[in-house]
Amino acid sequence: MTSKADLILHPVRMQIIQRLAKGPATVQELMDALTDVPQATLYRHLKTLTDHGILHIVEEKKIRGTLERTYSLKEHDAAHINAEEASKWDKDEHMQMFMTYMAGLINKTERYLDGPTDMHQDVFGYSQVDLHLTPEQWQAFTRDLQHIFGKYTAQKPTDETKSATMAQLFIPEKNHE
Template sequence: MSTVELLLHPVRLRIVQTMLGRDTITTRELAALLPDVPAATLYRHVGTLVDGGVVRVVAEQPIRGAVERTLALDTARVSVNPDDPALDNPDAVRAGFLACLGSLATAFDHYLDSPQPNLGRDLAGFRQLAFTATDDEWRTAIQAIYDALVPLVTRTEHPEGARRRLFATVSVPADDRRAT
């Protein structure tokens, strides 16, 4: 199964998004963070991600007759090759995109339901910009964003006050032609 096929499934995408920015997570912690996903479904999809190399089992501990696994995300496998033929299926891409949006909406809902959310103080929010750029200019801008975030994503020690943050981008060429 290609990385695209692994990641475009709504449940697997939510698992990966939940693991992003965490060094490790146990299956029990994952289940607590995804309470709407039935346990059997969650474990089946975690197994698929492990088999596909997107998630690694870094420890196993027996607990009351079962084995609890500690998982780590292989961040190199979370990136999708834009030339993957699985991306030729618009319905699969649409389903993956909607799952991504749904997961972000859930994360934002949880934030808004937290004690005393404050978008300004917490540096939270959502924005949409429109601009005109050549493909080369946009590639340069994307690379600059990536270069700025890599040190934060790859560090192993976190300073006091650091907290896990989600940052998502969507880039779509906007067709300004009006339908007639």
């Protein structure tokens, strides 16, 4: 049995999920968004994600004798790994998943930097801050983040909007006593 993490943290499947997190898409729309993924590979990964309940087909229609399918994430958190699932992993599994996650971000950054850039106008950047919060403050902080993310991720792309990826990562420091 393939774990949920293995399913969603595969580099190609992660790209598919990230695109579908923005809304349903046809295979053609996915191919337009994932230009470095061959069509046969895309179909294979769509089947894998659908067979394992991460994606589902929300529409099928015939176009010139061909069946066009529109895919969507099955549930809002279908592609989310919760703390209970992650707590079952050992250090090597966490490192493998983290490296896959980082490789996806590196790939996206490289694609951005390969083209013309305008760092004054674009929202490109990266930073790091240290937070020192009580457990109650952490709960409030994550609720606030979820509220902010929900407010802005619900927006659909338009000609007036600028799209960017924001990655979230928390690395707790070990308490030394």
